[in-house]
Amino acid sequence: MQKVYNFFKLSKHETVLEKEYQLEKPGMLTAHNADGNISITTEWNRKEVRMKATKRAGKEENLALLTVKAKHKKYPDGDRLLISSVSNKNIDGVVDYQFIVPANIKLNLHTETGNIRVHDVKGPIVAKAVNGDIQIGKIANGVSVQTEESGSIIIEKAQDNIKAVTNGKGNIFIKDATKCVIASTQRGNIDTICSNIPTRGKIKLHSEVSGAITLAMPTSVNATVLGKTERGRLTSDLDITMKPFTTKLNRQTRREQERHVHGIMGTGSAEIQLSSTSGNIRIVETEAA
Template identity: 25%
Template sequence: MTLPAAFLAITIFGIHFGGSPMLKSTEHFSIPVTQQLPLDVRTNSGDITVRAGTQPEIEVTVIKRAPTQAQLAQMHVARRIGARAIHLATVFQHGCWWNCGDISFQITLPAKTALTLHTNSGDVRVRAMSASVDASTSSGDIHVDGAAAERSDVVNLSDESGDITLRDIGGTIAAETSSGDVSLRDASTSALTRAKLSSSSGDISLFVPRNPSIRLDARTSSGSIRTNLGIRVRGQYAAERAAAQLGTGRIQVHLSTSSGDITIDGAP
């Protein structure tokens, strides 16, 4: 099923991006939610921002930027409601490979909507959600503040060049960046099942909540491990490792970086 266009407001004006003038167009539309379907959003270039709302439908604001009016006119968002998911995908000018502009999303939707989000170049931000999240960017940061309220939920984050920041997360977490830092704090001790945070070149930070129940394994090939929890750190040459059980050890946490430091702190 293809959704009809529902333009509520469109504005176009000149701005500067990378030293060259850009034209900007804003579009807003709503997607009625008759059943609980996951949302899949993909853009070649641009940011994706998603937050939970109180309304039953999905509210979408699309921000398009391009160097020329002709390019701007050919940029649009393809919308489709499938049997298993709602899909939003960007379409750029045919044959354009460089300086094609970008398309960003600002989305408000029910908190229990599972998300799949991807941008080749841009940031991904998720706030106050309570379902699974699968997010990736080739160049940009990923911020998730609230997701995966149930142990069965999954948060899978992949970043080639950028930082990953997580807060108030449950379920199973896998967060990996090739070049950037990864941090997790205020994880839900009741809903969290396991967490794996890794970076090829960057630092890893974990803030352990009060009364933790964690089985911890932390390793860096070239860097140091710092902690205020009294965990023993063993080193050999440039590598260091720390392993410990805090509380009952119900939650498995694995931290690793090839080149970077690891910080493990807890509440005093």
């Protein structure tokens, strides 16, 4: 994200393009941005998408070369709107998008170099940033987000299932999760705070190369817990009834007990899987509101 932030400070010229797109039946908004950010919010129940595209460039003549394309198609399940800008390596410029959308519209968002921010929408969200952060807040439907080379993910107050992946150097922070959570990272930390875990719910947190995992949840959770770290330590502030097993009592088994857990909390109905190659794993109690 260094490229985008530095450029905003150095850019000398900008122009703003504002448009409204009428949708008879709001279906999906797809936004693809090569260089620049995407911001989404809901402020009305109108059947339209309002777009504000801010072009920024070091040279004034390059503003006209920063193109914004729109395609509007109608399908039986709803209108689909595609907004895109194409990267031009010969132009030192970015396009920063801000959208106001119908509350229930589906979102499919992609940036090459730029952040993605979505707040207060009710439709499902799919988002991918190659080099950029993703921040999602107050969402009523499912969320599937991913960063590729660099970028962290923050998800707060999601009322449905969550899938979050960072394939490079990026942390994952999830707060106030109430349904299933699947999160994985290559070289980042995962911090997940669950205010509720459904009876048949699943929590799967995985750190592939390096990174610690912290899972906070209520003491009333009913779940089967399976946790493993190759070169870290696993600790729990919550009571876990360990599965019975037979073993010799020596230094090796004591080390294994610090790195592996298979046990039950309450009835054991939900499923919790925690794994890390070289990071520590911590299970803690959710702090009272």
